[in-house]
Amino acid sequence: MNNGGDLEEALDWINSALEGQFFSQKTVNGLAIKAQILQKKGDLEGYGKTMDDAVAMANPSQINRMGYAMITAKDYDRAVKYFSINVKSNPKNANWHNSLGEAYKAKGDKKNAIKHFKKSLTMNPSANVKANSEKNLKELGAL
Template identity: 45%
Template sequence: MKTTRQPLFFQRTTALGGSFFYDPAEDALRVDVTTKEIPHKEQLQFEFNEVDATSAVASLNWEKKQVPFKIEVPVTDIVLADIRQKLQAQPGFNRQTWEQAANFALNNGGDLDEALQWIDAAIAGQFFSQKTFNNLSIKAQILAKQGKTAEAEALMEEALPLGTVFQVHGYGRQLIAQGQTDKAMEVFQWNAKNHKNTWPVHYGLARAYSAKGDHKSTLKHLKIALQNAPAQANRDRVQANIEKAEKGESIN
């Protein structure tokens, strides 16, 4: 495929009649691009290729030439600026807005100290504040990312009684994914003790035992989980994991 290097001009004047009245002084941007030969296109086409979270390659296709150029956007900076504005307006009267703000900053390279201020506002000190499993969990993740492991673990101990059986189950699975199998076992055992015979506590225990390589105990709790499973889709997943455990395979 033949390629050619040539300049691409972006004009401030959007109503320009082709190149007849082109004025270089009206250029907003000039970039060098590599064009490609393509099968004939009778009509001008624009395509967006190689799209990811912060960029895309736009391609202008016309006649036998493709002109690609990359567009990059500082998405995190834009979103955080918008968040700061919203927190000072009507959405800022809602606790969940502060939780979402902190969670976005945590997971997208934002300022962790700022994220900590936001989640603290959701937890206490404002008329809309309320301590929940979700916001304590977000704060614990921020603290862990700051290297304050002991504080993060203590906060999750406080969060457990506030969580639903599914929230605690999700936390246990998160710990397994992080390789913290002993801590995961403690969490799943706590869930089983405080939500006896409720789905999915035995499924959680099965995952904890599987993470520790105890296939006998894994099978024991999978069989109980199979009886407690509320829907066929759940039973199908548990049955598939029983078959894996019987082969000595991990179910995580």
């Protein structure tokens, strides 16, 4: 995929794998690969839907990575949706609030971004999460 190969052929192969051929099965990583192929092909709707399927099977760390992929893809609503899943499943996790703050900031929702960065700081975050929340709050003029 990164070497300029045939995206149609790559899509055929990953679809076969996801459908159970080659003694394989549908996995988060397989869906993420399919999503990347669709994104490279310019099928942003297919990319988003495939990422939604992957998120439904993903663990919190994978969901967090997919949220950042959505920020990169400028699909801020999906980023907020994905990070919100983590916050709802573990509302006392400082990193999840920090990530949700980043999605809101990228979306241009300053009020909710500040809310989640501040919430993150109340939870005794790790040094890197604390530094990121503080940096973002300064950029937003809230610290």
